Amino acid sequence: MALVAVLLALGGAAPARRGLTPVLSVDEPVTSAELGAGSLFLATPKEVRRYALPAGTRDWTTPSELSVQNLWVDEVAGVVLVLAAGDGDSLTALDARSGRELWTRPAGDTLVISLSRGGLLTQTGFGEVARLTLNDSRTGQERWSREVDPAGFLGPDDMYEGRSSMIVAVGATGSVVVLSYTDGSVLADGVLDLNLQTTTDRSVPANFTSVSVVGDRLYLSRRVLGRASLAAYSVRPLAELWRAEGGPTGTVTDCGPVLCVADTRWVTGVDPAGGAVRWEQTAWGVAYRYDGHRLFAYDNQEDARAALLDAASGRVLRPLGQSRQLGDLILRTDGSRTFVTVPDPATGDLRTVGSMVDAAWFRCQAGGDYLVCPTLRGDTAVWQVN
Template sequence: MPDAVPLIDLDLAPPHDPAGPAPLRRLPVPGRATRVVGVLAAALLTMAAASPPAPALVRVLSAGGTAAAAFTLGHGALYTATFGQNPDSEAGIRRYDLPSGAQVWATAVPQNVQSLSLEPQSGVLLARSGSDPRMVFLDAADGAVLWHLAEAGTSAVRLTGGKVLLRTDEAPDRMELKLADARTGTPLWTRTLDGYSELRDDAVGAGPPRRLVVIGYDGHVTTLDLADGRVLGTGDLGVRLHAEYNSDTDLDYTSVDVSGEELYLSRREGGRVSLAAYRLPALSPKWLVRGGELGTVYGCGRILCMSDGHRLNGIDPDDGSLLWTNPAWSSAGLTPDGRLVAATWADDPETAEIDPASGAVLRPLAHTFFVGDIELRGDTKLAGRTWVSVTGNDGAPHTVGGLDTTAPYGCEADGPYLACPTIAGPTGVWRLPLT
């Protein structure tokens, strides 16, 4: 993800789950690629420059006696949320300093918490539930409650740059977008739009977004400046979009995706397949390819990736031509140092580094995922063991230790620290041997 808070996938039409992060969702795609794309995005988003390895991994903290409902790493700190006793009970939020592991503060909040998001610029920690409309904004330094929301139909779309973007769905078909100060909740701008719509932004990799793209189910597209809410451009795709999609029964199909400066429309209507690219913000046509493949389109460095849950396709961003297709992979993600990593669809997906130009495997990775400049590799023979490697000056990975965690994902990295859930329950934090 990682970050800015990469809240980028809603799977249902409005009204949205008011307690979840109203991510900037792709309109429905066939198959189950979204989940693996999300796993890859979270795993690959923060990969940094290589650092030489030192001898070993050192555990510095085992936080709490049970599994955390949510956790996140900040600069020199771990934040955790405990499970409530029932859906209406309090949850406990705690901060532990690193490397000492000392608990600095504990704060009770009046709802279960299943998501913690830290915004470093403002020093704000956002606590949200998966089933409750309430959300609480805390001071990350001392745990004080800064402000809270309990408004039905309202969700936090993005927390970044000292600000939070809020979405409120209003009957019958209206949506209010509001950008507020993350520490005070003071509105910076508000805009109301008619019709059911979904949101995208122009963020690529770990970069902060500058623009917000509002895609109506009537095909109308509005691009807003995220800083002040002004309209940068509008256009119409000339097609009504599916509010919901069933790949087993629906013959027609539409997917709209944004990557950087461009919007992509993948479509099948009356048996005719097409892929079109438009330049933002005016939605001016760039190219149109008839025939070919369908799926969700997203940036993969110098190529575009297209996933439909059954195969991975490489697309030339200059003209939309198909470079390669590979049914062995269901999705891919780009590391910040330029490597393209593909994954199979599975509950425990396997990965490989692939060549963007041809799709050929450059390096099999088995059950390996990347978090920061760290490789986490699940042991295929010893259940519950994940091996940790860092990249040395020679460009090769060097194993520095093992973790007692069940899968090589679900971890976070920040600076010299790695945090992961463990088999025993408590969240573990390890200091990486980086110099």
């Protein structure tokens, strides 16, 4: 095992150099890596470690008798959750400061949805009957547990990051229940008129239904016998607000001044107040909000190209080539080199802060002022973004 830690310092009181600075490289098999609390939490098949950043020094190491598969970090509660496999899967919580074990339990048929704000949300069972459970992340004690039908939809997206105050579950026959993330109480319920169909290739079939939740609105996109519609509902209570006929169908996402409706073939911007089409971009298959007035979009090529679009008009502002968005960062690859760009507050444009060679850019993660990426050479490296 080779461990290299590099810290470029200009003296105790000197400011950090602007750019992209390598601070750590771990040259051995890594199964999972997470950034948080100014540290890198890293798993090899047989142990979990914490490295201080930007120093790159190892704070602690906790061995595992089972093969470590994945890590999650709850900065607020100071917990590292470890999924390990062997004679049956297990979940183990470690104290983030010391690496000490807090609790462990079997994890067969368990999906970790989120670890955040002192709570661990999991799902057991799949299909039309599943159980959601929220446990205290430090003690493992159950806070609440409830059966739901998530066959049609389980969200919103913020739930998977632990940032949502509610959980929305939609069953295959249209039953809807809205739960409090904190205590599992029922905030609202109702029934949607739908018949969910899915396809393995992500294309949109002739009869199609999609449920999306954006903010405090639920959107039902349908195509039935060639007739398309998009309906908006308030979540609490579940009540229809408007319905637009004949427009696009697909998944609905927040795109600032518009809602983006994408079916993987093209993306359409619609008015959030009534569903009227504002613009249509047939060259781009999907788009997401980048900031208050720009969207990050991918095209439909096998090696997808990206661009920044104007949210209000759908106009292309800046082609980005083969790129990936990580929060405010945009990673753009050109051959073996990956360029890291950030928003420039002075100009509003993008500024390149540095580049990485042989980084597996499609597997990078960002957290705080750091970027962690496996490389094509086999090591896992961390850079500080200033």
